[in-house]
Amino acid sequence: MQETSLYPHVSVDCAIFGFDGEQLKILLITRTGESEEGRYSDMKLPGSVIYESENLDDAAYRVLYELTGIKNIYLQQFRSFGSPDRTKHPRDIVWLENAIHMKIGRIITVAYVALIKINQKLRGFADGYEAHWCNLSEIGQLAFDHNEVVEGALNYVRKKIEEDPTGMYELLPKKFTEAELRNLHEVIFGEKVDIRNFHKKFISLNYIIPLEEKQQNVAHRAARYYRFDKIIYNKSHR
Amino acid sequence: MQETSLYPHVSVDCAIFGFDGEQLKILLITRTGESEEGRYSDMKLPGSVIYESENLDDAAYRVLYELTGIKNIYLQQFRSFGSPDRTKHPRDIVWLENAIHMKIGRIITVAYVALIKINQKLRGFADGYEAHWCNLSEIGQLAFDHNEVVEGALNYVRKKIEEDPTGMYELLPKKFTEAELRNLHEVIFGEKVDIRNFHKKFISLNYIIPLEEKQQNVAHRAARYYRFDKIIYNKSHR
């Protein structure tokens, strides 16, 4: 273990929201360690100290790639967290020193958000790395200031989606029903939307293309499938 | 000079926008140094490497305070810049090493924005520190990636003002005319607004209090003064 560095370490943390078709989840890593009160186990956001000469964005993409095998997604820096207090919990300090193999004065983190679709492959992959998709309502006390990071990330995502809804369609299958999109809205914003008003807006969007195909074998009237046309979207948005 | 640190240095840079009653300016520091091509002189944003155990926000406030003597203002972190390329210019590397008295691998900066009113005291104070209020349209090539920082800061400020106009009133005298506020809008957003529509909205705001006092000795019809009532504003905005 090296001696204490006077200079701050910089990390990236990723708040990766995943949509499994029904609910919005957040990807968390199980952290276990030894503290004065014995062994503990809690959760943290995936993150990493940045490498030398590594772009911040690159570091975030690296963390995400190492954890999920996914690239080329909607990944955005949204804030830095740099209070010295964020590592004041003894448990956090000990854990960090073990992880980085160095005494830590403090650590500043640059936080990123991502929105991805949870597919079957991803479920298995994440589990292999002790990463878990957790319901947003069920996350407890996270390591460091990660509760605050998640909160900030969710607010950021809501704002972003409002000004550019492209990210939503990455979370849905290529062919999706209006109800699927509506449900996605509801879980992201945490509130019900009016079905008819949503419909009116939905059909007015020229980049939502209705398909001939409909649902099969559902116990009610079959819903039409639609697709998102990115090219049309880009044309009409600068 | 110490040996190269493998760990990144972290700085804060402040994009401080000032309003002098007519135009929007940005506070820049003159930087001079020696390079292969001889002495040079250019401009940079005020900034500083953060101290050990110093909160990021505190560091930003410290820089601002040291430079302007001003506290308790609208100061917001808005993005971090961490590309290793941002210090690729040889001039920037040499300058940094002289400033920090240490070899620099890379430096990550957390950028802040502030909006302040340029009063008479502030003009003198800034000049004493080789800081200058520059017209936004007249800034040339800045040090590091500071052009990008300024650009990002301005966009951020515009967004923020749209959702919370409180910051605007910090830039105006306590008593101000409708035209002064309108001009402020125009310089922040860089476009003309319709006078009558602006007026309609202006008088509909319950936190803008009309005063009996009017302009004196103007070569045209005297305009009424108004004041901003922060208490009323806060009551009607959560």
Next chain:
DNA sequence: ACAAAAGTGTTCCGCATACACCCATGC
């Protein structure tokens, strides 16, 4: 009298909201 800026109303359009009933399908 003229220059210069203050002050003011109407119309139109698009967008958000509120709200309820019939339709198709599988069981």
Next chain:
DNA sequence: GCATGGGTGTATGCGGAACACTTTTGT
């Protein structure tokens, strides 16, 4: 035939955008 969710229209209000003339004051 019934349960389940799919699919649809109308009326209302608010806020933004366009647009021009009269008033006041100093010179």
